[in-house]
Amino acid sequence: MVSALKRAGVTADVLDPVIVPPRSRRRAVLKWNNGKIGFHAAKSHAIVDMRECLVLTPGLFGLVQALRERLAFLKQPAEIHASETLTGFDLAFRSDQKLAPSLTAQLAKAMAGLDVARLVFNNALVLENCAPEVEEGGARVKLPHQAFLQATSQGESFLQARVLEIAGRAGAVLDLFAGCGTFALPLARKARVHAVEQDASALAALAQAAKTKGLKPVTTEVRDLFKLPLTPAELKDFGAAVLDPPRAGCQAQAGMLAKSAVPAIAYVSCDAASFARDAALLTKGGYRIGPVSPIDQFLWSSHIELVGSFVRP
């Protein structure tokens, strides 16, 4: 992190990392093949059959043990995207195997008693016992298929607290790359929020959750922020902005913010290099960068989450 900022010519305090506890990862991509289930070995496509895991939540680990036995009917390898939610597991399988009616029946039978909320196979819904739900800022969110979810609830709570410290004093906040409302919903306890994101189903889930009693108004806008970032004229009514882009960062939007008068920005990132590049744009535009907090929520991997603040002096 320090070297990425240095390479981009940005000087900032980088705080000690916040480290999530072991066995806290609530979202994972598992590999299944021929009776083995787990992650790939380093730099290999060999599956390490998972018999012990310090990363996954106990619930997800238990699911893995059950799936090993129950998926024996699969003829082709599969990738299983699994999230643990408040209402059960949300599972999405990807495989070269076609979803014939017999496979649908086998999958549904195999999931019996495993607390599976929803199972999707190659984008086709196989079963939905109930909508997978998470809670954000006291509001229940029904997760759409393939929605983004922070990897650990502990990491997410830290990010939310920091974002609220940076942006929560404004009367109107812009949440860019808002997903299903991880930041918009807790912010709406204090401020009006405009949430922008390219995924229409994520925003529909956020809009539904925003009807929760006690929240200030939340408006949503489906928009590709790489191609069509908000302009300084569109930014002028906001007291703060939250940025949480994918790994590529948000060069175009950071360029527009650099020309804007938005007083405070909370920037959440999962990529130190793109964060540093965008931080350089913001600081060249006159923003002062505050301390940067790394969050180690991808334990025993080189991935890191971080959050930084930018203010107009």
Ligand SMILES: C[S@@+](CC[C@H](N)C(=O)[O-])C[C@H]1O[C@@H](n2cnc3c(N)ncnc32)[C@H](O)[C@@H]1O
């Ligand atoms: C790291 S996730 C953050 C989501 C949310 N803030 C959260 O913490 O749950 C990045 C989000 O950016 C959205 N996204 C990716 N590319 C985008 C683009 N070009 N324009 C707008 N949103 C985009 C994704 O759909 C995803 O929801």
